[in-house]
Amino acid sequence: SQQGEEDPQALSIQEGENATMNCSYKTSINNLQWYRQNSGRGLVHLILIRSNEREKHSGRLRVTLDTSKKSSSLLITASRAADTASYFCATDAKDYGQNFVFGPGTRLSVLP
Amino acid sequence: NAGVTQTPKFQVLKTGQSMTLQCAQDMNHEYMSWYRQDPGMGLRLIHYSVGAGITDQGEVPNGYNVSRSTTEDFPLRLLSAAPSQTSVYFCASSYTNRGKGEKLFFGSGTQLSVL
Numbered sequence: 001s002q003q004g005e006e007d008p009q010a011l012s013i014q015e016g017e018n019a020t021m022n023c024s025y026k027t028s029i030n031n032l033q034w035y036r037q038n039s040g041r042g043l044v045h046l047i048l049i050r051s052n053e054r055e056k057h058s059g060r061l062r063v064t065l066d067t068s069k070k071s072s073s074l075l076i077t078a079s080r081a082a083d084t085a086s087y088f089c090a091t092d093a094k095d096y097g098q099n100f101v102f103g104p105g106t107r108l109s110v111l112p
Numbered sequence: 113n114a115g116v117t118q119t120p121k122f123q124v125l126k127t128g129q130s131m132t133l134q135c136a137q138d139m140n141h142e143y144m145s146w147y148r149q150d151p152g153m154g155l156r157l158i159h160y161s162v163g164a165g166i167t168d169q170g171e172v173p174n175g176y177n178v179s180r181s182t183t184e185d186f187p188l189r190l191l192s193a194a195p196s197q198t199s200v201y202f203c204a205s206s207y208t209n210r211g212k213g214e215k216l217f218f219g220s221g222t223q224l225s226v227l
Contacts, residue, residue, distance in 0.1 A: 033215060033216075035216075040221075041220060041221070042116075042202055042204075042218030042219055042220045042221055043155075043202070043204075043216070043218045044218070045215040045216065045217075048215060088154060088155070090216070099145070099157055099160055099170060100145070100157070100204075100216055101157070102147075102154040102155040102156075103154050104152055104153055104154040105154055
C-alpha cells in the first residue's frame with residue numbers, strides 16, 4: 001500500500017481562485033515535499049517541510065503539516081493557467097529506507 | 113548544467129527483448145534512483161543507489177537490473193521485456209544524506225512501450 005495519498009484526485013478551478021490539495025501518509029516521516037509535474041515532463045521540486053515544522057511559505061505556495069494526523073496540505077493562491085499540472089507529495093519515511101515515496105497525485109486544471 | 117539526462121525519450125520493444133535506459137547526472141549527487149510512473153499509481157521506486165558500487169532494490173525491482181560504476185551514471189536494464197513493463201520511467205538524483213531534506217532532481221523521462 002502507498003505511503004502517501006493525495007486528495008482530491010482531480011481539481012478544476014477558475015484562474016484567480018485558490019487551490020488546496022491534501023496529502024495523507026501512514027508512517028513517521030523526516031520530511032515531506034511537494035512536487036509538480038507538467039504533462040509529459042519530469043517532476044520539479046516545489047517546497048519541503050520538515051517534521052518539526054507546521055507551516056511554510058514560498059511565493060504563492062503555502063504548505064502545512066500535521067504530524068499528529070499524518071497529513072499535509074498544499075495551498076496555491078491566486079492560481080494561474082500555468083499552474084495546471086499534477087501535484088505530488090513525497091515522504092522520506094524511515095520504514096521505507098528513507099527513500100522518497102510518492103502518492104498518486106492531484107491533477108489540477110486552472111481554467112482561464 | 114545539464115542536470116539529469118535520460119535517454120532515449122521514447123522506446124518501443126517487443127516482448128522478450130532487452131534494453132538499457134541511460135541516466136546521467138552532472139551535479140555530483142551520491143543518491144540516484146529509478147521510478148516508474150503508471151496511471152493512478154504515482155511513482156514507484158524500482159532501484160536506487162547511495163553511491164558508486166552500491167545499489168539496492170526498491171518497491172518494484174523484478175525484471176530490472178542496475179549498476180553504478182561511476183557517480184555520474186546509473187543505467188537501468190530490462191533483461192526480457194514484458195508488456196507489464198510498459199510505463200514512463202524517471203531517473204532522479206539528490207545529494208547524499210537521505211532523511212535530511214534533500215530534494216530530488218528528475219530527468220525528463222523515458223516512455224517505454226512493450227508489445
